[in-house]
Amino acid sequence: MKTYILSILTLILGISALQGNTMPKPPCPSSHLSMLMRYDDFCDTCGCGGNGGSMGFGTGLNNNFLGLRYIGQKYRSRDGIFANSPWIDEDFNTVQLWTQLPMGKKFIVNAVLPYQFHTRTFSNQSEQHINGLGDATVLGFYQVLKQTPDSIISIRPEHTLQVGGGVKIPTGTFDEENLEGSVNPSFQLGTGSWDFLLGANYGMTYRNWGISLMANYTFKTENDKRYRFGNQFNYALNAYKTYYFGNDFALTPQLGLGGEHFEENEEFGLTVNDTGGNALFGKGGIEINYRTYALGVSTMLPISQNLNNGKVEVKNRLSVYVNINI
Template identity: 40%
Template sequence: MKDLQNFKKIVVLTLFVFLITNNSEAHEKKGSCSNHETFSFFCDLCGCSTSSGSFGFGTLSNANFVGVRYIYQNFESKNGIFENSPISKESFNTYQLWAQIPINNSFYVSANLPYQDLTRDFNNVKENINGIGDASLIGWYKLPFYKKQDENTVDFNNEKIASGHSLQFGVGVKLPTGKFEQRLSDNVNPGFQVGTGSVDGIFSLGYNYGGNKYGVNTLISYYLKGENKNNYQFGNQLSYSVNVFRAFSTQKMNIMPFVGISGDVYNEIEQYGEALKDTDGTIVNASFGSELAIEKFIFGASYTLPLSQSLFGDNVESKQRISVYVNFAL
């Protein structure tokens, strides 16, 4: 716990130094956001009910990349109906290999492969499970919008000028590469799993705007959960997110602090065709963070706290999420 507190302090201090440095030294360039207009989102964890699909898969810079990301989440689950019922404390550590690969100017593919390390502490007894999680793959089509040309202006090059507005359409799949254990489904928080054991469909629609200094990105995604070999089916999930960022640029680096709101709506879990009581829920989160690009390297960090939540009959409480990543732009 002490190490986690120190880690949180380092993340916050790093973001603070980034912002101060760029406010005092940055010389803004016109069009600095022209290549930073998309914040892609994806189901980034194992796909279980307490794993948020609105946490993010892409980066603010929208660069094509390969990289690694670390995500920390923790939960508290009440094992009983009384106020003094014992509490289970759960820590989710996820280590991801992730990438965004271009196909052409309109299409690209996002992929990630997570490694899960989950710990549960209940009545001073610790339980740990770890292993490869569920891999994900999604294809994206980007539809940009262009400025309307002045009828009185003759353009011999016939080049379209980007307006900064665009739509994104994504269709993907989550694969059952992570292990699902039936015995763990009896926990108050059934999201305590390395994987789901099911094939899930992912359908996304996003709107993005990037101007000279400011950008806005929104995304709504629906996760159609499949049934695994244990006849266990996590509830379908609706995720949404809105983020606003500000770009500061110099000749050597670009920094984009952001703030955002995101949320998830979970349907009930089903087993053998029967809905399980108190397995649905909703959560709304606020987050802030920043991304720093230096030549081919992209560094990012974010911190997320719930604004409101009602998970598993209010028996599970999400506490916080922290993410850091390092990418190499392609």
């Protein structure tokens, strides 16, 4: 089953690469920009609970791209259920192959295939490592609104609204043994479950200024080990300004806020103690565009958080991506 699913994802990514050779090149950065949140923001970064669901900023040249992204996240969690239990340092690392391509004039398909490599460091300095394929995600969105100005110097802003959803596929491994000891059940390669997503993405640009607003909700199901991660709500607001240097080069600093809310997990139909919670992040980043290429770096720092009844803490998140627009 996993081989069949991966074959479909490979086909989608292959079509995207092929279109890069057959479609006309997008306009240079001096044309009107369409900076929106990327739809990979709708998927779990580490495959399960409290993680980077609102991590990314996006790519500014064009809505269609093929690229690679690295996401690093640092957490700490209690090594035990007691208030004085020692802390575990946890590093979640993900490399994503991601793409977005059009299906006609109104539909957009987004696919993400992650590879995970995570590490836990215990109080006695011993380490636990897991690595492998994460949960793949395929999303489809319908463009409800795309209002463009009459010209580059128009006093009217440009608006874009897209709504849709998709599925997160259990291509990553869920290991029950990783639930033991630490109160952070998210130390997994995947949820082991088929999860379903609904979301909306709004963007507005005015000359070289822009804002983007994203919201999504993930419905999570029970896996074959009778464990179900709690449903997840993500939201984010970004603001940015693009500086142009000739016709080929542009620089876009970005600032924003991102929030996440997690419902409690369940095991055998019963609520799992010390799960669920919420977090609010400040976000900052910069994207460099050169012709059809985009290089981006962004970071998230917690403003407030209450994860797993205070027994899990997120320290920071970092993302670096390289895209080619097609």
